[in-house]
Amino acid sequence: MVRARGRGKQRKLHPRGRSVEPAALEAVREVLGVEPLRRDLLIEYLHRIQAHYHHLSRLHLTALAAEMRLPMAEIYEVASFYAHFHIDSENPSLPVLRVCTSLPCMLASADTLLGQLRGQLSGRARVLPGSCMGRCDCAPVVAIDARYIVNASPQSVRTALDDRVEEPLPSATRYVAYVADGGYQLLQSCRIGKRPLTDILNKLEASGLRGLGGAGFPTAHKWRTVASAPGPRYMVVNADEGEPGTFKDRDYLAREPHRVLEGVLLAAWAVGAEKIYIYLRDEYPELYRLLAEELPAVIEAGLAPAGGVEVRRGAGAYICGEESAMLESIEGKRGLPRHRPPYVAEQGLFGRPTLVQNVETLYWLREILEQGAERFAALGLNGASGLRAYSVSGRVREPGVKRAPAGISARQLIDEYAGGMAEGHTFRAFLPGGASGGILPERLADLPLDFGSLDEHGCFVGSGALIVLSDQDDLSAVTRNLMAFFAHESCGQCTPCRVGTEKAAELLRAPVENEALLSELAEAMTNASICGLGQAAPNPVRSLYRFFRDDLM
Amino acid sequence: MNGPVSFFLDDREVTATPGESLWDVARREGTEIPHLCHTPKPGYRPDGNCRACMVEVEGERVLAAACIRQPQAGMRVSTGSPRVECARRTVFELLLADQPPRTQAHRLDTSFVHWCDHLGVSESPYPARKPPEPDRSHPAVAWFPDACIQCQLCVRACREVQHNDVIGMAYRGGNTRVIFDLDDRLAESTCVACGECVQACPTGALMESARVNRMGEGLPPAEKRVPSICPYCGVGCQLDFLVDDERIVAVEGRDGPSNHNRLCVKGRFGFDYIHHPQRLTRPLIRRDDAPKAGSGTVDPADPSSHFREASWEEALDVAANGFKKIRERDGGEALAGFGSAKGSNEEAYLVQKLVRTGFGTHNVDHCTRLCHASSVAALFEGIGSGAVTAPFTTCAESDVIIVTGSNTSANHPVAATFLKQAAVRGATLIVIDPRGVDLVAYAEHRLLFQPGSDVALLNAMLHVIIEEDLYDHAFVANRTEGFEELRTHIQPYRPETMAPICGIEAETIRRVARIYAGAKAAVIFWGMGISQHVHGTDNVRCLIALATICGQVGRPGTGLHPLRGQNNVQGASDAGLIPMFLPDYQSVEDAATRARYEQAWGVKLPAKRGLTVVEIIDAACGGRIKGLYVMGENPAMSDPDLNHARASLARLEHLVVQDLFLTETAFHADVVLPAAAWPEKEGTVTNTNRQVQMGRPAVAPPGEVRQDWWIVQQLARRLGLDWDYQGPADVYREMSSLMASLKHISWERLQREDSVTYPCPGPDEPGHEVVFWDRFPTASGRARLVPVDIIPPDELPDEKYPMVLITGRLLEHWHTGAMTRRSRALDAIEPEAAVSLAPADLARLELNAGDRVRVSTRRGTIQIPARADPRVPEGSLFIPFCYVEAAANLLTNPVLDPYGKIPEFKFCAAQVEDGS
């Protein structure tokens, strides 16, 4: 013998690494069915396995990796990236209860609620904090698995835990009613050539329509770019709506899904997209079911080819609203934003030219093309074009989705659309564009809420989420909440954002002492982050120092 | 970007060539831009995530990452504006905040430390996070997440460069972290310890375990770096030995043509064997009171029971006199020598010259006989040359790749990374192997056929290609002979008829045959699963027929490539370490050739070819061979039917073994000569790609250990030869003057260039990677097609021995384990022999993984623990042959392939029983 050995070395029973358990392989096959597996559907498969077993056990993930012929690490990366997946839960049989702690819900004492539920429900539920769930007008919000409890209280959550009724479908305008009201005629007339493409593009340009997902990119321009790129081309609908305080896309889809779909098909026609993907956030399961009921009607009517429209669910990741991260997610990967250039219009989904458009942008197409571009443009105020939906939340009497002229001021929105300030609250500050758009003081509430109009104050209107703050709110605490949100939702790819958001959240505990450092960090984050998340994350910090020095202590 | 682009870099007009990033151009122009997640090494794409390389582009809202940004015409780029400086500094300060203090750094010579120093960032104003716990479970690689900056270089290293697919970047935001498999500990993961991630990591978060102390603190950086070649397989990776205080403390891959900086676990972590306490440091002579016995063993840590130490003078005299006595009494035919494919070209040349001129016989051979002799026999017969027709890196240009009888990821790990890379790029990889080797994960088609039925399957493919008229008519007409015979012969081999024999559905055979024949460029790789059979030569004849009738030879992306096993099998064979050939495969039976060498060497040469390895052992048993010189081989472990082989060795009148350790062969020696290890030597080796490469000594040999060339020369002189080589360079000069293959490849050129491919058209020109583009080096210039019939394996399973035993290698252990089992890390990863069975077979035998079992064949029995391995087909057993305590070759069948004289290591009938 070469030398004495043994020394308690463990005997190897298998080749290196985990081996597939036959039973787990069977289980996974059963859940996934017989269709050939597709790499891009990984997230969907994880959803299905979790729906069945209430968590993702490593046994199943090992089997899934073998079945999909993917590295285990690649499966784990994806599964662990998305907040809605739970890997090897201790108690998979318990429901998962997520308490929204994003700003509008925080204003409605979500932190207290979280503490109460954790205390009261241990052993009955897996209680976790969560990010904005898109129901900020009914804060606070709690999710029990895929059910959403609005205006939640410990009491209502406990009741809901017991009676497991599924949420009813929203009362939408269904296919038949929509068609009866003249729906899809615009699309048809485009397709048969009655409305030529150049005419459509010119109208779109004249309407001044800009991307309502937040970036405000001129829509006509984007269509031209995609249409002129070599095929095959894709179209992706951004229904990920993750910006805290934003819930308008949900409203559109819940009420008028076909108006959105007609816009989708129209845009796809205009750019010659071969296939359409609708990326819907996982927080909107009722819309997923609604679309599952309505899409077949559209296909049956021959408005879209079978298999031509795929609805994909997110899995709890704000960053997947960022268009290139969304494409990664549709490809079944982690939602890491891509570098630009190349732009997604040139090199997008599966490397092909892709038109990405927000739900609301698409919603307005029919209005513009039927009622006239100039007429639409003229509806705006203060130099802005058209209408748009503002999601109003926070300290107002009647929070909700407010369709109003683009360019309206915050004060008008509050007073004329949201019933004024809530009982006992005095208007003090507002966030014009959700978590990313910065914070403005009441004295600037007469500025138009439009693209570009808030730049000089370090803010932007983005997705049109107006969160209203009052004299009772501590702006330091608000800023910390926002930074914690960004830290939690950062994809973690680039240093300034991954480390910067965490360190900023830490430094914000002592905002006075750390002012110089935070300002320097804010500059670096804005200048050197890969995507809009990290670039915009320091906006509230800047606002805090600029407008709310009283709240620094 | 199509053409060159000119733009402004810090106000200077510069030009970028297509594909260059801003970072590339800046570097070329002499502007250093900090970088952490980017490395300009081959295979690493830029990722632009660390944001250390930010630059300002005029007119852009935010900064751009230089490593991933392509220049555009007229762009104005600033690499040092105030915004750039602020961002850069912040990036380093943010990362530094979470690093362990320098005094406790896992490593100091990192690019992170370099850039911090360069930018003058010595401390961070940011609060630190709670440091995560290290993972030191793995014997070779240590993981210190506290130093990780999430740059993803290791992910790219593991996934995109080495294609081992172990590392992932999981979770998100501040929780983003490196994971192995499903967040498993490294030791329990699928990590193959290639060390690529360690080499790539810019912070010392991933470390060689041996380079940190128990506290996780890094040892001082090595003082010297010696470029050399990895000795562990035919790939021939270039590497640097990092040396400190006469010890090899670490190894890094270099950018050689066959490895592009990559290494495998052996090349990375397997060199501490040279410092092992069992290293022989003085010559040994057998004690008079220690008789030889075939079953005898000696403790290699204390040979004094059987040997006494001797001076070099005495040992060399005894060694040489023993041979002289036999030569004078019985003639040279009673002597034989084994050279080694693990030594250098110069050593191989000297050994064959010693045997031929000093012993007076052609009884000289080496382990090529045990691995690819059948391949060489078939290739010679078919295309006139035994070497590969193209390097394995040609697969980058293939659209179809067949790998058969090769567990490439274990036996040629770095070659496997190129194959996987080609598959990821889009080439169709077809794996044809009874075992579900790891490569199948990348294969589009996996043909897991019945062991031993190669000819049935390959003939069926030939049948399809000919019957369906898919062959290359022009190539067949102009470049081959014997096609009509092949066509007639192949008629009965319909896939439908062969399917039951080989266990592959006819439709699959047809599909794969069509894919191969229809490829624009297709290449075939094979290993010992093809060659180590009684029908090994026939198997290769089929592969040659496939390639030639489809015209898949002689162009980039095409070819026939037997993956050569040991590091210098190619070179040792070229150098004439073969009983029928003088250097460059010149037949010993050809009078003109003999005359040429007699002239050069000044000695008359025998006219009769010599005996091969297994024949020599048989002859020793029969008493016809009485004296044997073994340099760096271990037939007492590597030959089939070891009981017989060991008994034969013990019967020898005179056995001289020259090695590093007291090997199982040396147990039976009369004289043992302690030789230098590869990292102590200078010399050239030739890899599987026909690349002649320069090895250099990193450390001095220990004790009285001598260089092999010196030892051979001393023996030669004592046998009456007037050798006077001053060193390997002299030997190389002599051999290259005699060998056409080494034309234009001078010693000085190799010193300069490290690697030159043969054949080489000129002293300043690169060698030809792809050969035979217009003719084959056969007499007619055409490839000869040789039809073959099915010969069943020699020993089929029966009632008593119902299973099929396959033997082979493990990733971690090389050959008979003499070196690797004395490497701490390698032996810790695979410390113990095991027989692998399909889980279903284990269940059928009512055994559990881990149980001790008794494996028997008609030749012997071993006790060995069982391992469950779903990659092993039902009805088969796999045992690696590197473990002396359960030597697989006690079981194997010594029957030979009639042409290549290679034993059937890949098939014999065996029985498994509960051994507890």
Ligand SMILES: Cc1cc2nc3c(=O)[nH]c(=O)nc-3n(C[C@H](O)[C@H](O)[C@H](O)COP(=O)(O)O)c2cc1C
């Ligand atoms: C961090 C981040 C999050 C985003 N989230 C959303 C979102 O939830 N929904 C959305 O439509 N656009 C979102 N966007 C904007 C998209 O990247 C993209 O601009 C938009 O989908 C394009 O459609 P539009 O032109 O119709 O607005 C986000 C951008 C960033 C940087």
Ligand code: SF4
């Ligand atoms: S800025 Fe943040 S979210 Fe965007 S890529 Fe960087 S880490 Fe990811």
Ligand code: SF4
């Ligand atoms: S050592 Fe090699 S296989 Fe192991 S994790 Fe690192 S790169 Fe991957």
Ligand code: SF4
């Ligand atoms: S371990 Fe090293 S290479 Fe891997 S992400 Fe961390 S710092 Fe980068």
Ligand code: FES
């Ligand atoms: S639902 Fe809680 S903040 Fe939007």
